Each structure stands twice: as C-alpha cells, then as structure tokens.
Amino acid sequence: MKKIIALLFISIFYQSAFAQKEGYWDKDRATTKEIIVSARDRVIVKTDDFPVGTTELIYRITLLDENQQMASSLVSLLKAIPDPTGISQGSAGAVFILSKISGTDKCNYAVFSSNELALAYQKDDKTDKACVVQDVPLSKDANRLSIDKSSCLKSNTTNLWFGFKSSNWIMKQKIILEVVPWVDNKLSRGWTLENRKYIINQCKTSALARKLSNSDDFCICIEEKIQKQYKFQEFQKLLAIEQAKAYKDFGNSCFNEINGSKGVLDNLRTQASNFIKKGDYGNAIAQYNTIINEGKATALDYNAIGYTYILTKQYGKAIKSLKEGVKLDDTELLVKLNLAHAYLFNDEYRSAKTIYKEYQTQNVTDSLSWIQKINSDFAIFKKVGLPSGDFERVLKLMEK
DSSP: HHHHHHHHHHHHHHHHHHOOSSEOGGGGGGEEEEEOOTTEEEEEEEEOHHHHHEEEEEEOOOOTTTOOOOOOOOHHHHOOOOHHHHHSHHHHHHHHHHHOOOOOOOOOEEEEHHHHHHHHHHHOOOOOTEEEEEEESEEEEEEEEEETTTTTTTTTOOOOEEEEEESSSSSOOOEEEEEEEEETTTGGGTHHHHHHOOOOEEEEEEEHHHTTTTHHHHHHHHHHHHHHOOOOHHHHHHHHHHHHHHHHHHHHHHHHHTTTHHHHHHHHHHHHHHHHHHHHHHHHHHHHHHHHHTTTTOOOHHHHHHHHHTTTTTTHHHHHHHHHHHHHHHHHHHHHHHHHHHHHHTTHHHHHHHHHHHHHSSSSSSSBBHHHHHHHHHHHHHHHHHOOOOOOHHHHHHOO
C-alpha cells in the first residue's frame, strides 16, 4: 500500500512539474500605484505597458487607512509561486497573494480594455463593457487574468484600465493597485500568429517561391529560421536591404533543404507540357531552355525541346538538342526516334533511315512499339502541317 501511495505521489509531482508554464513574472514591468480617491468619486488608472508575450497577469487591490503601509509587495509574494496555474489550484494561492493588512474603507472597481471604455465609466458609471466588474464594495481583492479565460487580455494587449469608485461619503480613500504580468518565454520573442503569417506572405512574393509549384514548405522553413535568429521586433527594425538579404540567405538554405531544385524543375516541365498542349510552342521552348541553362536537363528534357523544335520547323536546333539527349542516355529510344524525325524533315533521309531501321523491332515504352509510335507521330505532324512527303516511304521501310 505504501508503495502505491509513493508511486501516486511521484506521478502527481511529475505531472505538476511538466504542467508548469515556461515563462516568468516580470517584476521590472510590474505596475504599483497609490491612488487617492475623493469621497463618492470615480477615478481610472492605466497600467504600465505590458511586455511582449504577456499571456496572464495577477492584480491585487488593497485599501489602506491613512498611515498604513503594505507589509509585502505582490512581486515578492509571487516569487514563491513558479507559474500562474499555481494560483488557481485551490484557495491557498489566492489567499497567499491577498494583502495581509487592509483598512476599513471599501470600494467598487471595474477593469477595461480601452481608454474610451474607462472614460465612459468615469463619466457615467458604465460597466456593461467592462471585462471585470466588482459591484460589492471590498477592502481588498486579488485576481488572475489570462488570455484563454478572460476577455481582458488578448495577444496584442499592452495596457488595461482600472476604474475605482469610492464608497465613502465624506473621507477620501487610499488604494494600492499592483499588477504583475506573466511573460511566456516563446511569445516574448514577438512571434504571434499574425506576425508569422506576415513573414510567410512576404516569402510567397519572392522570385524563388514563385518558381515552386507549392511554396508552403519553403516559406515555413524561412519563417522558422528567421524566428530562431531574431525577435520579431528586431527583424522589423532591420533596414529593407537587410531584410531582403535575410530572406535570400535563408531562402537558399531552405531551397536545398527541401530539395527545392527538383520542385522548380518539375514545375517548369509541367508548364512546358501545358504550353505544348495549348500549341504555345514558344513558351514551351523557353521553359525547357531554363532547365538546360541551369545545367539540370535530362535526356527526356532534350527530347521534349527537340520535339518542340520539330513542331516549329527548327530542324537544325532539334538535331542539336536531340544529340545532346543521346549523349546523356544512349538507351532512350524516344530521343532517337525524334532524332530520326528531325533528320527526315531536314532532308537527311539516309541518317533518318539508319535510325528508323535499327530499332524497328523494339518498343519505345513498355507498351508502345517503335512502329506504333512512328504512326502516332506522323499523324500529329500531318495535323500541324509539317511536310509529309516521305512518311509513306518510311512506313514501307518498316514493313521490310
């Protein structure tokens, strides 16, 4: 039984440890203000600016008699609580952060997310749009506000406004307001969802990203590298030329990491193929030339541009390109067949005949014979208006 209890204790201990949030109480940017409120009056108090990455805060309100002093500050008390969740786990934490002393005076208060709402409260006692309302007069109070549980805090909240209403009819009141923000380590770098989207959208407009058929992985890679290197505020302060260099340097690194070169080449090939289907041979040739100029062309790339040169009656260029394809892969019969076609149209029948005859018993693919491919190609050539005087001659040659 003792072992079971011990194991349960260890389990609860580790769960509690791992559940703790990674961050810190920012004592340097805590708000501590003494407010004097005249009898039956209302005042508003703006907190000091919250640091970037504030996800939660603790506030404490204490009313003191004229000569009373605070026994201990809220900051010093919070040192004993490692993270905000410890405050809401039972009553002990909440009691702990309440001031040990308070006066006999009491007040009402409300918390607002904007100066306009706070001014409306001060003028007309409006609390309908307050994010916290305390209608019952009290001499002290403490509360925890968090992004996920309170409308007071959002990811971009930089201040809150506290409104106090004196319940005294004659004497003024002294109120101590303390507000301590909890800063999330990760969010303190400024990389909110909106800021990450901003970097990704900027990336997608770059020339390198536009070459990729799907630039999502590429741009996320850049965003992660920028996020690791800079706080968002630091990156924003860079000169435009410095930001451009960061995008370029990280872009080159990410391009290699995601094998972006293959993606670009595949995209160029897809575009070229679509241009050919539309009869836009000039743009198709331009796409293949981009691949060739990058030094990334395969035998099939040379075959495709050679075929397109044939369709545009540029037979010399076709022969040159197809010979380059043969050098890269001497076994690719599609290249050799198009080379034979190019010789045929270029009035080099003997060179064409040699190739046509040599491979007439083979297949160009696993299911398409050499002769079937010749017939298919000749039908296309006739359709686009290429000279067809020698077609019957070649077909009869295939029958021997």
